[in-house]
Amino acid sequence: MSYGSNRPMRPRIYNYTVNSFQSQYQTPSRQSHSYPSQHHQPQYYQPSQAQLEEESTAVIPKPIVVPSLQEQDQIFLNVSNVYQQSQQFNYRGVLGVGKQGAGVRKRVEMGFQSGLKDEVSYSLNTIVEFSHTNPQLFNLKENPFVLFNLVKYLDCSVIEYLSDSTIKAENDNLNFSLDAAIALRNLSQIIDNAAIMSLDPRLKEILVKIMTNGDRISGNVIDDNREAIKELLRYTVDIVETISSYIAPAPIDDPLFISLIGFLQKTNDRYLIISLLRSLSRLMVRSVSNKPSAADNISSKLLDQITSYLLLSTTSLTAIHDLGYDELILATLDFLYQYSLPGGSRISKLIESDQRSLLLKTVLLNLLTYNLTNIQTEYKDRLRGKKFLKLIKRIKPPVPISPPFLKxxxxxxxxxxxxxxxxxxxxxxxxxxxxxxxxxxxxxxxxxxxxxxxxxxPSFEQPLxxxxxxxxxxxxxxxxxxxxxxxxxxxxxxxxxxxxxxxxxxxxxxxxxxxxxxxxxxxxxxxxxxxxxxxxxxxxxxxxxxxxDSISAQQKFFKILNYGANNNIKLNEINSSSALLLNCLAKDEAGCELLKGYKSEILDKVLMVPPLFNHVFDSLDYLDY
CATH class of the missing domain: 1.10.10.10 (Winged helix-like DNA-binding domain superfamily/Winged helix DNA-binding domain)
Known part of the structure; x- marks a missing residue:
């Protein structure tokens, strides 16, 4: 069997029959007419005797044996090994050979410029992928086209019906908005990118527009885009949280701050509440009491709602850790601290409600030692339901009537x-x-x-x-x-x-x-x-x-407590944040009046946890017994 060159070829199979041999001499077409009777047969072309003799002398190919599939695979492998050992082919004169082509960033930029749906989808997906794996590749400072196009596709016409924006969205694909949102969310985790994003007024306008869609997920209206908008809202809140530090302090008429307040009053999602409280806290940084601030828009009802989150600390520790309430308590303390920091009328407004004032002066002191499970005290075992000193009950037994019988x-x-x-x-x-x-x-x-x-x-052998x-x-x-x-x-x-x-x-x-x-x-x-x-x-x-059975009174020996064991206790973020809020309240006249009479309780906390002293030292100077 010959395969010509080294390239494998499948063998041809010849299957000649008499009918097929004769068919090549048939006329290409017949004359279409009806036959008068069945005895009239069509006339075919008959080859001459010379033609038949010429065909008989021709070489007739003989059939060959077709190899099996296993044999064909082995032949292919053998030929492939030959190719692998030979030199690589050199293509010359072909366009693009030896050229790397456009890089990823250039390809993404050209995809945005084309405006084609598939190319835009490729560009957005590429940025989403690299924003997670290698965010420096699309740094906003070196690639300004990234922010421009992400903001462009973040805005979607699907969410425009609740907005008063005069600029209409060019994008009508909600999936593009989701891709742009998650890309911006990932890129905003870098400080330089967050600072650049905070300077874009168009981005802040679109974020406010999306925040107004909280009504669409808080109500009972059935919407086909409900789940997609809910996901978009989560990404938007994350973006606001990262850029809020660079646009503080927010003015009194800041639309972003007002939209955050409105959304906080409507949602009951713990994740969104935590992120919203962090954003509001950062927007109130560096605000002063003698100038109008966005914090003046916070109502008394919203303060009741936020302060009530501190009650989660009174739940059992196991339930708190299982549900993850620590972050919510910490976010609440940070918000109350930033709100009360300027003092003056804000603290007066915070404690003007009897409910809030009672909650603050009771729960706040307990948060100073919250979740410190390694505190050593004399009453630690007693608080856990164990007896501190185990005394055997004193009982004087009655005098026996008769002496014990010897044996x-x-x-x-x-x-x-x-x-x-x-x-x-x-x-x-x-x-x-x-x-x-x-x-x-x-x-x-x-x-x-x-x-x-x-x-x-009975075995005693001596006589009586x-x-x-x-x-x-x-x-x-x-x-x-x-x-x-x-x-x-x-x-x-x-x-x-x-x-x-x-x-x-x-x-x-x-x-x-x-x-x-x-x-x-x-x-x-x-x-x-x-x-x-x-x-x-x-x-x-x-x-x-x-x-x-307690014949005589006894007392078990117990080891004297080493009070120095608590000097190495490390405070958590909730303890330090509670101390900051306590100091802020104590420095104000209204807050000092609120905490009057609680100085002894604070000192008890300090005696129990000595590292707490440096955190509450300022409040001890202002408070009275």
Whole structure:
């Protein structure tokens, strides 16, 4: 199989038949006429014998084997490898070869100049892309055509029906306006670009025109362009926020400031509210009280609305962080500070409402330590629902009726002793010396008799020993407890009661060593502090349980608070902004009267958070207790 040169070629397939061979000798057309009968057949051209002989001597091509698809792919790959190893083709004399062509900026500029819809769309999309990835490429100072065309296509005839502008929009494509808005929004994040944009009066006029469309998204009117205009409004508010710092202070009749106020009163979108408050705050910078300012257009109703945002700080911290209210609280504090900064009539207007004055002097102080979770105080655990000092309730247990019954090793040790040592040891282990205690002589003897007349441990092989006689047992009490004495009490009915004064049964038995030691000491007061060392493990466990039932009052040791731990606390922006507003109010006569009596609370905040002192120092000089 030959493919000529190195270029791959697909083989031809010949499929000759008799009919196809004969068809080339047929007449190109027939005479159209009707035949009288079916026996009349059309006449065809018949080749001569010489022509047939000439055709028989011609070379007839033979069919070839067509390779499979896998074989054809392999052939193509082999030929391609040959081309890859050869030198590149050099095109000469072709227009544009070796020329880079127009750059991106020139192509974008020419696309705007053409006015063609596709070219304009390309230019806008290119600027949007580079304004995000490489905004310096379309710097407005070096490329003035960018701002001119973006402002041109930002204005759209769709939003003109609510505007009183005398300049009609050339653009009727709302998508072009969205592209121009997001491009301007991205470019305005650079300081140089924002400063240049703030000098364009046409841009500010279009921004005001778009801001008036807040009515279209705040009402219930169904509009096909509702979502697109809502997106356009967000971009517009972002642009106003960035350029507002360069057009401050706004005059009293500033249309941009008035449009922002009107839009703020109608929207309930948190993102838009935050951006609008920031824009209004920046437009009030460097305003003075003795000159008319755009802040004079703020109504008392709007002040109530803005001040109410501070109440979000009283919500639980978890909910605030989840919903992102910190930025709204901070934007509100910045607005109130810029509004109150000139003092005078503005502060008087701010606190003339009882609702606003009460809210400011209560919430503002709490914002000084807002969201400072790492403060160390004595009452931190108590505020979290935990007890600061854990006291065990003081309970004096009742005197047992009978002494504890011995068992185990202690019983075996005492049983092996001879009388009267056994009786003495038993009394010291089962009774204690108490100043006001008393037991009857008969109950004392019966308890001793019942303890040793029966075998407690069946495995104990020693025989029962003879007990000490009752008379000798009672006389032996004074030997066991030197501070005790046998007495006879005459009862009102004429009978007599024989008692032992100065002892009482123990709650739990003690070891022989402890009993002997305590009997030689001074008589206790009977507060139940006799639960001492015992030998049996079961008795020790019972003693621990009894101590856990609060026999005596106890107090757990706690670590003294290190007050210097709060010196390294870092204040957040809300804390510092609250301090600025507090100082601004305290310097004014009306504000000082509002905060009268709150100096002690401010000092408590400072003691809790020492870094706060530098921020509220000015207000402490003006306020009284």
């Amino acid at each position: 185990g090793n202690l019983y075996n040790e005492i049983y092996k002793l001879d009388e009267p040592q056994r009786a003495t040891t038993w009394m010291r282990c089962c009774y204690q010396s108490v100043e006001n205690g008393e037991v009857t002589q008969i109950s004392l003897w019966k308890s001793y008799e019942s303890q040793f007349t029966t075998i407690v441990n 020993k003879k007990l000490l006689p009752a008379v000798d047992f009672i006389k032996n009490v004074c030997n066991a407890f030197p501070h005790s004495s046998a007495k006879v009490i005459n009862l009102p009915d004429g009978s007599r009661k024989f008692i032992i004064k100065g002892i009482q049964p123990r709650q739990l038995p003690v070891s022989i060593e402890v009993g002997n030691k305590e009997s030689a000491e001074k008589t206790s007061t009977g507060d139940g502090d006799d639960a001492g060392n015992v030998t049996d493990e079961e008795d020790a466990e019972e003693e621990d349980n009894l101590k856990g």
